[in-house]
Amino acid sequence: MRKFTVDAMLGKLAIWLRLTGHDTRYSTEMHDEELLQVSLEEDRILFTSDAELYERAQNLNLESLLLRGSVDEGVARVFAEYDILPKIDPTTSRCSKCNGNLITLKDVDKDRVKGLVFEQTFDYYEEFWLCEDCQSVFFQGGHWKNIEVYMKRISDLIGRMT
Ligand SMILES: [Zn+2]
Incomplete structure (x- = not known):
């Protein structure tokens, strides 16, 4: 399964990638240099909203995606591009807070x-x-409904993109 790195501006994307079971490095404390280094060393695809960082990734031959627009559009674009189903199965999720198992x-x-x-x-x-x-x-408490509603929204957005 592909692994990802997400820049500090895209915290919500990191959460959804982790919930869909993807090993995703994200920290508000990682600087550009570190994001690039970690991505190269650990063979991760970098998602960023920073054009300059994107360009640096390109120059290093690091696979990267520049995300503009709303958070939801960004999530939909990443899911569409990497064939991630907008469905959360907690038995395969990673920790949304720390990326742990x-x-x-x-x-x-x-x-x-x-x-x-x-x-x-x-x-x-x-x-x-x-x-x-x-x-x-x-656990699948009251908030679980919101997760399902959000995934439905992403699914609709993906449908409109293709
Ligand atoms: Zn954790």
């Missing part, structure tokens, strides 16, 4: 998130996803 926890394994989420949440949901790196816990 998520472990699926259900049945007896659920106990591992006890104390990390509210008691009602723990009792109510049957499946949780725990980030091995930052210990964030994810």
Whole structure:
């Protein structure tokens, strides 16, 4: 699976790439130099909204995409260009916060998130996803609907592009 680097201006894109299971480096602290270096060393495609950075990537023969316009258009363009389905399957997602691996926890394994989420949440949901790196816990709560609505929007945008 392809790996990506995303510049500091495109944080939302980074989240959606991680949620769709793509190893995506993103940090507001990475400077241009570091973005280029990490992308080259780790064989990552660079997404940027900065024309100058894009040009530097071109000169280094680094695969890169210059994204202009709205965030949503950018997400749709990347998904279309790299054949990413606008569908989130949490069992294959990476941590949206840190890009870490998520472990699926259900049945007896659920106990591992006890104390990390509210008691009602723990009792109510049957499946949780725990980030091995930052210990964030994810579950298909009320916000899940928003994720689906957003993916539908991206799907519509892609439909209009092709
Ligand atoms: Zn994490």
